[in-house]
Structure formats: C-alpha cells, structure tokens
Amino acid sequence: MGCAVKIALDGEIFELEEATLAVSERGFLYGDGIFETIRLYGGRAFGAERHLSRMTRSAKFLSLPEPNPDLFTIAEELSRLNGHHDGAARITLTRGNAAAPLRPDQSAAKPTTLVTTRALPPGLEATQHDGVPGRTLPYPLRAEGLALQNHKTINYLPSLLALRDVPAGETPIIETTGGNLSEAATSNLFWVKERTLYTPSLSMGALPGIARELVIELAAEASVEVCEVAKTKSALLNADEAFLTNSIIEVTPLTSLDGEEIATGVPGPLTRLLQELWHKKVVKDIGGYGSPGSKD
Ligand SMILES: Cc1ncc(COP(=O)(O)O)c(C=O)c1O
Incomplete structure (x- = not known):
C-alpha cells in the first residue's frame, strides 16, 4: 500500500x-x-x-x-x-x-x-460498549411530512448545526417543529419500553437509515414488536433502554438525555441482543467480521 x-x-x-x-x-x-x-x-x-x-x-x-x-x-x-x-x-x-x-x-x-x-472513527468500540449521552437542541431541525428530509442529500447543514450546538462528546437529538422526536444528527433513534421497540416514523423527518431498516428486520426476526411512532422526548426519558443506529456505529447505546440517565444509564439487554444479531448478520453476509487484510 x-x-x-x-x-x-x-x-x-x-x-x-x-x-x-x-x-x-x-x-x-x-x-x-x-x-x-x-x-x-x-x-x-x-x-x-x-x-x-x-x-x-x-x-x-x-x-x-x-x-x-x-x-x-x-x-x-x-x-x-x-x-x-x-x-x-x-x-x-x-x-x-x-x-x-x-x-x-x-x-x-x-x-x-x-x-x-x-x-x-477513533474509539468506536468503546462507545459501542459504553454508550453515548444525548442532548436535545433548543430549536427544531425537522418538520413533519416534508419529503425531502427522507433523502440523503449533500445539504448537511442541519446536522452540522446540531453538532455545533451540543457539548463535545454528546449526540444531538433532533426534534420536529411539533415537538416530536425525529432522529439524531447522523443516526436514527430507537428506544425500548416493556420489550417493545420504538422509533420515530419517517414522517417525523427521519432519514430511512440502512441500519434502521436492518435493525427493524432483526428485531422482527427475534419476535420483538417494532412500532414507528410520533412521540415527544418524555417517551425517551421514560424508556427502559435506548440506542442509535447508522451504518458506521451499527447499534450504539444511548445512555442519557439532557443530563438525565435513561433507565439506569447502562446499555440494556435488547440493545446488546441487537448488537449481537448485527454482528451475526455481517458474518453471514460477508463471511467474517473484519479480516486479516485490515492489518495491511
Ligand atoms: C441524518 C441522518 N440520519 C440517519 C442516518 C443513518 O443512516 P444509515 O443507517 O443509512 O447509515 C444518517 C447517516 O449518516 C444521517 O446522516
């Protein structure tokens, strides 16, 4: 090389x-x-x-x-x-x-x-293990029902603004003009309440994430009910566990919101199960998780 x-x-x-x-x-x-x-x-x-x-x-x-x-x-x-x-x-x-x-x-x-x-990104394994804190923004960055928000365009200013406006190390959690949860700046949002998995519906301005799609499928295969919803941040604060997804971070626990722990602030069992199922899916589709070639 x-x-x-x-x-x-x-x-x-x-x-x-x-x-x-x-x-x-x-x-x-x-x-x-x-x-x-x-x-x-x-x-x-x-x-x-x-x-x-x-x-x-x-x-x-x-x-x-x-x-x-x-x-x-x-x-x-x-x-x-x-x-x-x-x-x-x-x-x-x-x-x-x-x-x-x-x-x-x-x-x-x-x-x-x-x-x-x-x-x-450096430290990815550690954040996947320990989780990340989330922070809502003092302003909305999504509106409900706008079709353009469901496309991954190179207009990335909303996410850049969100990243600027939370303390370093925290993940911006984006809300709609109607006060509902939408997603994070560069990832989709999920939470668990009484063994049911929830995620904001795409009409809340969330990107149809590839990781979101895969996690919904993996959860369904594991007989976990998945609901796409319009909910405010109190749903997240009352959740049993929460996590973020994107193609790079896979399934990463979300441990707090605005300084308040989500449940005990420790990554939950369904989050861990989905991390494991993701890993298995990679092994199934790619034939391994990483390779000796990576050390080149
Ligand atoms: C705003 C936003 N939401 C969600 C995602 C997750 O998308 P994917 O799962 O396709 O990586 C991304 C990815 O960068 C994103 O930028």
Whole structure:
C-alpha cells in the first residue's frame, strides 16, 4: 500500500491531492446531489444493495441520473488500496458541472461521482460498549411530512448545526417543529419500553437509515414488536433502554438525555441482543467480521 490516499472521481482513480472539481459543479454551488456512507468489513461493502436502492430512489425523486452499481465495486477496491478494509466509504453523486440553467430538468450536466474511503472513527468500540449521552437542541431541525428530509442529500447543514450546538462528546437529538422526536444528527433513534421497540416514523423527518431498516428486520426476526411512532422526548426519558443506529456505529447505546440517565444509564439487554444479531448478520453476509487484510 502506498502512502498517498486514493479517491475515485468519475470512475478514475487519483491521488487525493490531484483530483479537482470545476467551479460550476452543482454539488458545490447548490448542494445538488446525494450521497451514501457505507461500512466496509474486510474490504467488502455491507448492505450494498440496500444503499444502492436508497440512492436510486433518491436519484429518481430528484431527477438525478441513477447511480451505477459499479460505484460500490470501486468503493471496495479503494478500501483495499487505502488500507481501509474495515472502514467507511462515501459515494457522492451530483448533477455535475452546469451552473445554469437552475432548473434541474433543463440542465445539460453530466453527473459527477466521487468515491472516498476513510478509517473508522477513533474509539468506536468503546462507545459501542459504553454508550453515548444525548442532548436535545433548543430549536427544531425537522418538520413533519416534508419529503425531502427522507433523502440523503449533500445539504448537511442541519446536522452540522446540531453538532455545533451540543457539548463535545454528546449526540444531538433532533426534534420536529411539533415537538416530536425525529432522529439524531447522523443516526436514527430507537428506544425500548416493556420489550417493545420504538422509533420515530419517517414522517417525523427521519432519514430511512440502512441500519434502521436492518435493525427493524432483526428485531422482527427475534419476535420483538417494532412500532414507528410520533412521540415527544418524555417517551425517551421514560424508556427502559435506548440506542442509535447508522451504518458506521451499527447499534450504539444511548445512555442519557439532557443530563438525565435513561433507565439506569447502562446499555440494556435488547440493545446488546441487537448488537449481537448485527454482528451475526455481517458474518453471514460477508463471511467474517473484519479480516486479516485490515492489518495491511
Ligand atoms: C441524518 C441522518 N440520519 C440517519 C442516518 C443513518 O443512516 P444509515 O443507517 O443509512 O447509515 C444518517 C447517516 O449518516 C444521517 O446522516
């Protein structure tokens, strides 16, 4: 493995410092694009079909060109080139270089695709084990029933603002204008009450997370009832346990909210069960959880 980090721009591999984008790139000018963040285990993209199908749905919704499945193969190849076998890949797809006309259906742009990989965040195993504290924001960042919120667009300012406005080390918990729970800044939210699993419904502005989808399936397979709901933060404060999900953090316990412990503040049994079921699913789909290749 060389030292320089490689990326893939429009299907061609470059060293990071050598790749450039045009100033008329619509992703840069207007946030006119979508992205996926994918977890790699042993150099294999986990849940690639689910990510591709979410990206395709969003591309259709926004009249963007549909993503080529090869982008996922490129992500796997890059992860090996960069030594990020057990890491994360990001696939970004924008409408390309055409500042005008503004109307997307009249733009003659050809899409730009960018694939990058990175290592997992430091301390991930410890936070998966111990959990993270949550903090609601003093303002809403989602409204109910807005379709655009259900797409993973490159307009990431709400999440960035949320991250800025909670103390370091805490996870922002986002509410709607109606005072209901929506999700976290970069993950979906779940809680458990009397053996039933709850999560905010997508109409609360939550992203249809790949990890959310998988956890709902794993819970159903384990005969745990799952309810998608509109609930305020008191439901979370009265929960028996709570956790967050995304493709990178998998299932990570949420141990407190606004300084108050959730139940005893210790990760609960259903959280632990779902962590275990996730692990088994990776072994089943990928053939292992991590690989010797990751030490390259
Ligand atoms: C706002 C938001 N919600 C939820 C998620 C979880 O999505 P996924 O499970 O697909 O990683 C993300 C992922 O980055 C996110 O940015």
